[in-house]
Amino acid sequence: MGGRTLRGSQVLCGLLAGILLVAGCAPGSNRTADKLQKDARDAQSFDPSLTFNDLTLEQANEQGKLLWKVKAKQAIYSRDKKVAAVIAPQGEFYQDGKAVFKISGDRSDVIEDGKSIILKGKITAVNLKDGVEIKGNELEWRPSEDVLLVRNKFTGTHKQLNIAANEGKFYSRSRKAQMNGQIVADVKNPKLQLRSEQLTWLLAEEKVTADRPVQIDRYRSNNQIDRATADKAEYDLKTKIASLQQNSQVVMAQPVLQAKSNVLIWNTDLQTITAPQPLNVVNATDQVTISADRGEVQLQEKMAYLNGNVRGFSQKNQANVGADRLTWNLDTQEFEADGNVTYQQANPVFNLVGSQARGRLQDQQVVVTGGPASSDNRVVTEIIPSTFKQN
Numbered sequence: 001m002g003g004r005t006l007r008g009s010q011v012l013c014g015l016l017a018g019i020l021l022v023a024g025c026a027p028g029s030n031r032t033a034d035k036l037q038k039d040a041r042d043a044q045s046f047d048p049s050l051t052f053n054d055l056t057l058e059q060a061n062e063q064g065k066l067l068w069k070v071k072a073k074q075a076i077y078s079r080d081k082k083v084a085a086v087i088a089p090q091g092e093f094y095q096d097g098k099a100v101f102k103i104s105g106d107r108s109d110v111i112e113d114g115k116s117i118i119l120k121g122k123i124t125a126v127n128l129k130d131g132v133e134i135k136g137n138e139l140e141w142r143p144s145e146d147v148l149l150v151r152n153k154f155t156g157t158h159k160q161l162n163i164a165a166n167e168g169k170f171y172s173r174s175r176k177a178q179m180n181g182q183i184v185a186d187v188k189n190p191k192l193q194l195r196s197e198q199l200t201w202l203l204a205e206e207k208v209t210a211d212r213p214v215q216i217d218r219y220r221s222n223n224q225i226d227r228a229t230a231d232k233a234e235y236d237l238k239t240k241i242a243s244l245q246q247n248s249q250v251v252m253a254q255p256v257l258q259a260k261s262n263v264l265i266w267n268t269d270l271q272t273i274t275a276p277q278p279l280n281v282v283n284a285t286d287q288v289t290i291s292a293d294r295g296e297v298q299l300q301e302k303m304a305y306l307n308g309n310v311r312g313f314s315q316k317n318q319a320n321v322g323a324d325r326l327t328w329n330l331d332t333q334e335f336e337a338d339g340n341v342t343y344q345q346a347n348p349v350f351n352l353v354g355s356q357a358r359g360r361l362q363d364q365q366v367v368v369t370g371g372p373a374s375s376d377n378r379v380v381t382e383i384i385p386s387t388f389k390q391n
Helices: 008-016 033-042
Strands: 046-060 066-078 084-087 088-093 098-105 107-112 117-127 133-142 145-149 154-157 161-165 167-169 174-186 192-202 207-210 214-220 224-229 234-236 241-252 259-267 274-275 279-281 288-292 294-298 303-314 320-329 337-345 349-360 365-369 382-383
Touching: 046 084, 066 107, 066 117, 098 133, 098 234, 117 192, 133 167, 154 167, 154 174, 161 167, 161 303, 214 234, 224 234, 224 259, 234 320, 241 320, 288 320, 303 337, 337 365
Parallel strands: none
Antiparallel strands: 046 066, 066 084, 066 088, 084 107, 088 098, 098 117, 107 117, 117 133, 133 145, 133 154, 145 167, 154 161, 161 174, 167 174, 174 192, 192 207, 192 214, 207 234, 214 224, 224 241, 234 241, 241 259, 259 274, 259 279, 274 294, 279 288, 288 303, 294 303, 303 320, 320 337, 337 349, 349 365, 349 382
């Protein structure tokens, strides 16, 4: 039956004539995707006598606008007239009468019911608006819902990033994709990798969002050097800024540092981390922790700027400093503090109060200058004598 073309208006006529076409086009049919898939499983046998060459499957809506068009070099229909095994399928999925996806594959099982079409096999769909190449082992186009469902291994390739997941949905009108299950998204510039169980890709806004726990790794020469984690996150592909929310932290390798806050803004291009809310910055190597109401870490300059209720503490010797503002050199570990400065150390035990201070907490080399107004601008020193046991 070479050269047979089956189009939307011919499908119903073909069924009435006994030609083996798509059962779902019958009047009153409203099968769900689950029912269609069950039909596919039930239809195990194909009849070689029901073979068509150079076949075209078309479906239009009531207004005559195309919903899909799939061409194949050859198609063999199942005995129950519900599934077509096709070779080299190629075609388009339509929305509002315009092609929105271009599809292709080597082989596929095709199931259609007039409302949706399912292709099973290694199928590629290219979104014509944004140039996203989507691959999966099962694709379903539901034009009335404006969604392309991708099951059994979703991959998306784009000039800005590549995404792999267990499954995904792509909405053509709203230009967004939603992925679920074991998601790995590779951003190309700068080189980042995002991992989560759920991601939304907003192509028009050039953003990726996650409302589940997410991990973001930054790479240099294929080596992971920085890692961010949070309960929620948004990454702007245009500005290259990651906005981290709830239990947010960034762990850096050069220098070895950890920044924690409820909200962190990580500029992955300029390499700055800004916290508009209370944060902790920890140097695990020197066992120094500094907290503040807000602050910024500049990784390239290896500097941290902290403001409001600043507290620095050295775990090694129990020395601590307090101030309104503090600048911390992450390379040398030297700090400069300004405003209502207090300094305390345990051995020998004494306290200092002044307006400015500089030094290093871990080796207790601290200079305090300029006392409070009540002391006529003189540094106040409080010496705490040691307590000796009497013989």
